[in-house]
Amino acid sequence: MKNATRWAAVAALALIAAGAFEPLYFRIYRLDTPAFRAMMATRQYRMAPGLQRFYGDVRAWTKPGERIAIWPTFPKWDEGYEYIYARAFYILSSREVLDVVRAPQNFSRADVIAAWHAAPEVPGFAIVQRSADGTLLRRVR
Amino acid sequence: MILFFIVVFALGVPASLLIDRDRSWIARVGESWYLGAGLVWASMMLFWSPFPLLVIALLLFRRRGTTHRLRLSVFDLTTLITIGGYALFATAAAPWEFDYLTDFGWKARTFFERGGIDWTFLRTHVDALPSFNPSYPVLLSSLYDAVALLSGEWNDRFLGLVHVAFGVAAICVVRAELAEESRFAALGTAIIAPLLLSPWIGMGDGPVGSLMFAAVLRLRRETSYAGAIFLGLAACVKQEGIAFVVAVAIAMLVTRPSSGLRPPSPRERGEGTPETPLPAARGEGGRRPGEGRLLLIAALIAVPWMIAARLHGVTGRTFHAHIADPRPLLGAIAHVSIGKPLMWSGILLGAILCWRALDRFLLVAVAAQFVFYVCAYLASSYDAEWHVAHSWERILSQITPILVFVIVSSLAKTLARLYYSSSTSEQWPLHP
Numbered sequence: 303m304k305n306a307t308r309w310a311a312v313a314a315l316a317l318i319a320a321g322a323f324e325p326l327y328f329r330i331y332r333l334d335t336p337a338f339r340a341m342m343a344t345r346q347y348r349m350a351p352g353l354q355r356f357y358g359d360v361r362a363w364t365k366p367g368e369r370i371a372i373w374p375t376f377p378k379w380d381e382g383y384e385y386i387y388a389r390a391f392y393i394l395s396s397r398e399v400l401d402v403v404r405a406p407q408n409f410s411r412a413d414v415i416a417a418w419h420a421a422p423e424v425p426g427f428a429i430v431q432r433s434a435d436g437t438l439l440r441r442v443r
Numbered sequence: 444m445i446l447f448f449i450v451v452f453a454l455g456v457p458a459s460l461l462i463d464r465d466r467s468w469i470a471r472v473g474e475s476w477y478l479g480a481g482l483v484w485a486s487m488m489l490f491w492s493p494f495p496l497l498v499i500a501l502l503l504f505r506r507r508g509t510t511h512r513l514r515l516s517v518f519d520l521t522t523l524i525t526i527g528g529y530a531l532f533a534t535a536a537a538p539w540e541f542d543y544l545t546d547f548g549w550k551a552r553t554f555f556e557r558g559g560i561d562w563t564f565l566r567t568h569v570d571a572l573p574s575f576n577p578s579y580p581v582l583l584s585s586l587y588d589a590v591a592l593l594s595g596e597w598n599d600r601f602l603g604l605v606h607v608a609f610g611v612a613a614i615c616v617v618r619a620e621l622a623e624e625s626r627f628a629a630l631g632t633a634i635i636a637p638l639l640l641s642p643w644i645g646m647g648d649g650p651v652g653s654l655m656f657a658a659v660l661r662l663r664r665e666t667s668y669a670g671a672i673f674l675g676l677a678a679c680v681k682q683e684g685i686a687f688v689v690a691v692a693i694a695m696l697v698t699r700p701s702s703g704l705r706p707p708s709p710r711e712r713g714e715g716t717p718e719t720p721l722p723a724a725r726g727e728g729g730r731r732p733g734e735g736r737l738l739l740i741a742a743l744i745a746v747p748w749m750i751a752a753r754l755h756g757v758t759g760r761t762f763h764a765h766i767a768d769p770r771p772l773l774g775a776i777a778h779v780s781i782g783k784p785l786m787w788s789g790i791l792l793g794a795i796l797c798w799r800a801l802d803r804f805l806l807v808a809v810a811a812q813f814v815f816y817v818c819a820y821l822a823s824s825y826d827a828e829w830h831v832a833h834s835w836e837r838i839l840s841q842i843t844p845i846l847v848f849v850i851v852s853s854l855a856k857t858l859a860r861l862y863y864s865s866s867t868s869e870q871w872p873l874h875p
Contacts, residue, residue, distance in 0.1 A: 321786020
């Protein structure tokens with residue numbers, strides 16, 4: 303009986319150890335390459351290539367406190383717009399990020415429009431900055 | 444980043460010596476991190492700088508302590524390799540989780556750029572994004588801000604080290620606790636360690652789980668000021684930490700009905716009779732606070748943020764969607780994967796084997812917290828299936844280490860009893 307309990311306890315510990323074991327924390331010694339780090343750095347933006355770099359540019363092109371409308375490159379909230387809108391907040395901190403899909407009236411409040419993968423013509427705005435990833439439009443009147 | 448860790452430990456070590464004079468060095472390392480992080484947070488809240496409390500701490504606290512020696516084993520090497528791998532993972536890039544970008548990190552960056560807690564920002568962004576919780580306490584965001592203040596600029600590249608520190612602190616505490624009760628401490632720690640290293644870098648789940656874990660490990664056998672402080676700090680990271688204060692109170696009431704929440708008797712304080720002397724309360728010079736007082740300490744740490752948020756008009760969302768019809772939620776929970784089937788099988792087997800020896804206090808605390816999680820889902824206005832699918836595993840990761848600790852420590856004690864009662868330690872080539 304004592305022997306059976308002993309082996310059952312060892313088996314329980316072995317099962318817990320095997321289940322709790324996290325192979326990634328061992329494999330990473332081989333995985334940790336510049337490519338892996340680059341992949342992790344862009345992980346939250348992988349569905350929108352260049353978005354992270356574009357928002358970095360927009361941050362450099364704008365000042366704190368400015369109101370930035372996110373251009374609806376994807377016209378529907380659930381089909382891409384929420385993705386690009388939500389990812390603007392962190393990089394564009396201290397600016398006010400405006401949603402123009404659920405609230406189109408926000409165009410009238412915007413100082414600038416950040417258009418990822420687009421160069422739209424918007425009445426009252428003119429393109430003032432351009433990069434390979436998109437354009438920045440600033441209110442002209 | 445290095446300066447940040449120096450400041451945290453410069454605050455945490457004196458605080459640890461003040462609270463617990465007598466600890467093993469490994470427990471001292473872990474607990475100093477928690478206390479230092481808590482004091483940095485307090486200093487940020489009060490002065491928006493980590494330095495004022497540092498000056499006070501260095502001037503006031505000159506207490507010396509004793510540290511127990513700890514015998515290391517080959518299994519500690521496994522734990523160290525795991526920690527090293529986790530550190531590489533956590534610092535592979537700036538924190539990448541969505542909730543970092545839209546909550547913890549966003550708040551921290553905004554506060555840093557605006558030179559303090561921006562209540563207007565919190566008040567006016569309630570509906571900005573579903574993942575943004577303005578009423579969440581900001582301990583984690585404040586630590587990010589402390590890093591930025593000390594380096595003079597916002598640089599998020601190595602903020603993952605904060606998460607590594609919380610994981611390592613919990614591992615240090617569990618190593619010290621197991622060493623006091625079992626010869627299988629290193630093995631047990633190596634088993635539990637991966638569960639304490641949260642893969643969600645930039646989110647509050649790792650830090651809150653780490654603090655909850657350390658709190659109940661200190662509170663399970665003794666009434667400990669350190670445990671109460673960790674409990675209060677957990678409540679300053681995420682709402683789940685606040686619920687856990689209540690869960691611990693329930694566990695105290697259920698499993699210690701004889702003492703309830705009253706102060707300890709002279710015998711409980713370590714003042715035993717000459718015939719049956721009791722050991723003095725470990726590390727606190729024989730002074731043991733009542734459990735009610737401990738809960739009060741935890742609440743006093745957690746409540747100021749809630750009051751401040753309320754005074755500034757910062758509120759959370761109103762949730763109530765699934766209460767009337769919980770079936771979709773229960774269906775979603777029934778269909779979600781529990782993950783790690785081997786581990787759960789081991790937990791079940793271990794629970795059957797050691798049922799009588801399981802720590803009831805920890806089990807009740809975990810069970811109560813689990814009920815709170817389900818209640819939170821019931822009150823959520825999000826789609827039940829989506830909400831469960833996106834958070835169930837992460838939320839459960841906060842309490843899983845406690846459950847695993849209960850089973851592993853009981854199994855280790857059982858094994859030690861069986862082996863060492865019938866054989867000599869020489870039969871174990873490796874000291875586990």
